[in-house]
Amino acid sequence: MKNIKIMMLIFLLSFVSNSIFAHALWIETKSTGNVGQKQVVKVFYGEFVSNERDSVDKWYSDVNEFSLWLVGPDQKKTQIAVVPGVNFFEGAFTPVQSGAYTVMVSHEAKELGGLTKYHFLSSANIVVGKVLPTATQNTNVLKLHVDAVLTAKVNKMVQVKSFLNDQVAKGKTVAVFTPSGWSKELKTNDYGVVEFEPLWAGRYVIEISDMDKTAGKHHGKDFNATWRGATYSFEVK
Structure with missing residues (x-):
């Protein structure tokens, strides 16, 4: 009986861990803005691809x-x-000059998932005028970036760059979530780049994940790994 209880506990912890891993934090805002006009920014938590947006009182x-x-x-x-x-x-914020703007979130959850620390990151770009955003404007430790955020169109290849600690992130899994509910996983090349061809117009959310096996303490508790998940959100015309 004792062994059965232990196995059930392990199963439940695994289920909780996998549920957390599947969820992500993402930002939604228009990719363009105007000087003197309010720019609304919304932050969601859940699973974008299945249109699952958790109530704020149920966030992990x-x-x-x-x-x-x-x-x-x-x-x-x-x-x-x-x-x-x-x-x-x-x-919300109001742009006071033309140029590129980056909005971002970086939050380490207080609770551990077993012995794993969870670090949720997200970003999006807003272009006011014609100056394109650069990846260096995003200060997050793990991040994604699309140079041609203004010209992303259906049936036109989109290049996504990934960075970890400001170095190109090689061999990382990147998931592309589409507005149609379809998703695809890709692997970054030696330059930290993946490419995909959007088939539908609308908002896309891209996620990259990383597992750091460095151990430490977090809010007084031991952990042996840190999972990081970073999303980037933009619009395809």
Whole structure:
């Protein structure tokens, strides 16, 4: 009986861990903006590909206590205040000059999943005018970037760059989630790049994951690995 209980506990912990791993944090905002006009930014948690957006009171651990940050053309990093909705948090900023803007989240969940620490990251770009965003504007430790965010179109190849600790992320799994509910996994090449051809117009969310086997302590508890999941959201015309 004791062995059965232990096996059931292991199964439940595995189920919880896999459920957390499947969920992601992502940002939704328009890819373009205008000087002097409010730009709305929404942050969701759940599974984009299945249109599953969790209620904010059911987000894992303390993920709903994240901070939303903005880096503008002047490279200054400022925090955007957010307010909760039913299944998202909403913030806004008003561009004061033309150029590229990056909004981002980086939050390490307080709770461990077994002996694993979970680090949720997300970013999106807004272009005001014609200056394209650069990856260096995003200060997250794990990140994705699309140079041609303004020209992403159906049936036109999109190149996605990935970075870990500001170095190209080789051999990482990247998942592409489409507005139709279809998804595909790709592997980054030696330059940290994946390419895909969008078949539908609408919002796409791309996710990259990394497992760091470095052990440590987090809020007084031992962990032996850190899972990082970073998403990048943009629109295809």
